Amino acid sequence: MEKIMTLMNPQFLLREVLKNERTITFSETVREKDTIYDVLIISDDVSPIKLYINNKNGTISKLETKTNHMILRDIVLRATYKNWKKAESVRFPMQVDIAVSGNKLLHQLHESVVENPELEEGYFAFPKKVDGLTKDSTAYNKGLRTHHIHDEFFEIAGLYYIEEVSLEATKLASGIYEVRDNSSNHLGGMIVEYEKGVVVIEAHTSEDVSKELLKIVQKNFPDKAITHLIQSHHHVDHASGVRAVVSLGSELIIGKGTGDWWENVLKAESTIRPDEMSSSSVSPTVTEVDYNDKWTLSDGNVYITVYHVSDNPHASDMLITKVEKDNQIFLYEADLYNAGFGFTMAYGGPESLFKALRKFELIDSDCKSQQPFTIIPGHGKPVTIGQAISELGQLGIAIDCGTE
Ligand SMILES: [Zn+2]
Structure with a gap:
């Protein structure tokens, strides 16, 4: 869930950089078609994350990292961010697309963004069954390293996959x-x-x-x-x-x-x-x-x-x-x-x-x-x-x- 949230909102990565929870380094400048990108590399426990920043307007255009697929093993996970709009004080991408191994798996359009909305307590609480998973548990680490942005046959929303039976x-x-x-x-x-x-x-x-x-x-x-x-x-x-x-x-x-x-x-x-x-x-x-x-x-x-x-x-x-x-x-x-x-x-x-x-x-x-x-x-x-x-x-x- 954390991973999906981060992929949807790459600003979270930058916030973690500011909190010194991740490091950031400049890698290179690349040109793709007519756009020039500055590529930044953000540290990650699973695999380094490449952020492609549009050199002209400073928005994050693309994210690339690697994850594990249960059969295919190492695969490239790519998220693209389009149509950045200012909400109140922060800008958000109104369109997010996620693909693994080149296959588009998620296409999300945001209609509006509300900053700091009032939400009921426990709104984002995990179901009881998974609540006990701690960050150093084996299951947590397996999950972190495995692509769960699934929309493949029988991997719907990542809820299906049971590794340990x-x-x-x-x-x-x-x-x-x-x-x-x-x-x-x-x-x-x-x-x-x-x-x-x-x-x-x-x-x-x-x-x-x-x-x-x-x-x-x-x-x-x-x-x-x-x-x-x-x-x-x-x-x-x-x-x-x-x-x-x-x-x-x-x-x-x-x-x-x-x-x-x-x-x-x-x-x-x-x-x-x-x-x-x-x-x-x-x-x-x-x-x-x-x-x-x-x-x-x-x-x-x-x-x-x-x-x-x-x-x-x-x-x-x-x-x-x-x-x-x-x-x-x-x-x-x-x-x-x-x-x-x-x-x-x-x-x-x-x-x-x-x-x-x-x-x-x-x-x-x-x-x-x-x-x-x-x-x-x-x-x-x-x-x-x-x-x-x-x-x-x-x-x-x-x-x-x-x-x-
Ligand atoms: Zn089958």
């Missing part, structure tokens, strides 16, 4: 676990043991959660390395732990369309919040699964098959994974159908999932499987195919199961 492992079959977090997201993944190692499906929500996942793997399979990480798609709640897993040398399996993006993510600098990947000497291997192709791994005992669900409303790189062992099938899918959750993420998601299951012949045209078939959803809880069709029916979503 605990995981619970449930055994589905010998050598196969479902790993799910205890937050309201019920975000889950899978661990599958095979002869030569362990395959992890879904890296989870953050580096910290991913490290917990690694501990679970270590505890259950102490002699085996994670050879592969299968990532359903690139969204921040599912994929922010990818770098932590890949830093150990695991091959990353992703859907066609995001290969270059992942290559960049894996080599991105992470100086604001150094992570395991930033000090790892591993050169990552990224394998894309093509639209009509599949990726397989088997030791003759467990069979893993990954398919690309190109035709879906949620993400262009969407993968589903079939794990088959002892004549049972476990199908991992994320965000197409939040099984057992009572709602479903994307309109058209369940239909596209069932269409893919039929296309890849995982179920027949009547939506039946010869073997016991359990859907392990990215959010929610495991359900059988029959339970899935019945839940979707109750939600008013009719799945075409060849009944016509």
Whole structure:
């Protein structure tokens, strides 16, 4: 909140300079298009802040600093200030725009400014839950170093992102676990043991959660390395732990369309919040699964098959994974159908999932499987195919199961 307030009102930075809480140094004079700017550098605990002062009228035009994005790591945060107007004694920008990594995330227009208004006591008080956060707490420092000017998918207003949740492992079959977090997201993944190692499906929500996942793997399979990480798609709640897993040398399996993006993510600098990947000497291997192709791994005992669900409303790189062992099938899918959750993420998601299951012949045209078939959803809880069709029916979503 403090950070957003400061970004909205860069005068606060100057006030802190006057109070000797920050230092200020002149860096250089630059020309951009027809305007000349004096660039000042203000000290900051996270990353130095560059202020661009319009050389002609002395107003702050632009601010640039670095922050951490949970997947992209170091990113540039830029705020621009336009239309400075005098309120009573102080001038304010009537338009503020904020962008991270070049993507515009916030556009705010101010209609009027009142100096020192009378406000009820506690007007700006934090909710009780976060009130206990002190400036030297780990959570405070993580928050300070992480971009929360979010308007990205599922990061609305920064309230959503929970970095620290605990995981619970449930055994589905010998050598196969479902790993799910205890937050309201019920975000889950899978661990599958095979002869030569362990395959992890879904890296989870953050580096910290991913490290917990690694501990679970270590505890259950102490002699085996994670050879592969299968990532359903690139969204921040599912994929922010990818770098932590890949830093150990695991091959990353992703859907066609995001290969270059992942290559960049894996080599991105992470100086604001150094992570395991930033000090790892591993050169990552990224394998894309093509639209009509599949990726397989088997030791003759467990069979893993990954398919690309190109035709879906949620993400262009969407993968589903079939794990088959002892004549049972476990199908991992994320965000197409939040099984057992009572709602479903994307309109058209369940239909596209069932269409893919039929296309890849995982179920027949009547939506039946010869073997016991359990859907392990990215959010929610495991359900059988029959339970899935019945839940979707109750939600008013009719799945075409060849009944016509
Ligand atoms: Zn998603």
